[in-house]
Amino acid sequence: MDELVDILDENGKPTGEFCLKSEAHRKGLFHPTVHVWFYTEQGEILIQQRGKDKATHPLLWDVSVAGHVSSGEKIETAAVREVEEEIGLDITEDDLERIGTFKEIHKISNNFTDAEFHHVFLSELHVPLHDLTKQESEVEALGLIAVRQFAEETLDLVYSAKYVPHGTDYYKSIIQEIKKRL
Template sequence: MDELIDILTPKGEFTGKTALKSEAHKNGWFHATVHIWLFTSDKKILLQKRALTKKVFPGLWDISVAGHIGAGEAILTSAKREVFEEIGLELEEKDLIKIGTRIHQVKHKNGIQDNEHHHVFIAELKVPISTLKIQVEEVDAIKLFDLSILKDTKNLENVLLSRFNEYYVSVYNKIIELLNLQKF
């Protein structure tokens, strides 16, 4: 779905300009996205299998939920909206723990240029995945994997991308840190 998004500088500052997502990808303009990694207290991570109709990484088991921040939309509002749209889960702002922002620059073979500032969150999944409702236009399936999958993506086929292993390990470390804090 094409949507209106804010155009950012390479440093992540607002330019005051907006464009359709397709224009931003065509021209390589920086813009903002949200990544929400959902984990369970028993050290599982929810991954979604991207719909085969997706323009980048179709059919890949990927981040629990991700999406573009709409023009003028607050980051947390976007994160909550994307989680609800893609998997039917209602989260409160207090459930979302921001663990960082990362710059992502990838030029895809199909001409899409992803120049994005990813606002990365973790949140505990406290409901059975059988209660979630996937958005079929975006997601083919959801599944819980052992959290350790984030540490070693080198020998996996169609699950995450080994070139982003450092990012996944940082997410793993933050989740483990939070789970260890919850024990006390």
């Protein structure tokens, strides 16, 4: 879906401008996104396999829920909306624990650059995997993975082709923050 997104400067501050998401990607303009990582008290992380028709990183495993923040939308509101859309889970802003913002640039092609500031949240998953409903157009599959295995796989070059390349520092931060809560 092509939606309006706010344009950010290289430090993540709003410029007061907005455009269609497709234009932001075409021009490599910074814009905000949300990442919500779900974990269980048993020490598992919910991961999603991106849909086969996604423009970026199709079929790679990624954050539990991710999406763009619509122009003028509050970051936490976008996170709650994306969780409901992508995995069918009804949460509130109180269920989200903000852990940081990460700047990331992925040049996909000459006409497509993902220049984003990811607003990252954690949330404990209180329902079984089979109670989640994946958004067919966005999500190929959902899975739970032990934190230890996830750490080994995201920090090991052997598995680098399995996951979206967010970078070692990003994955280390997520793992560290989840471990603090277990």
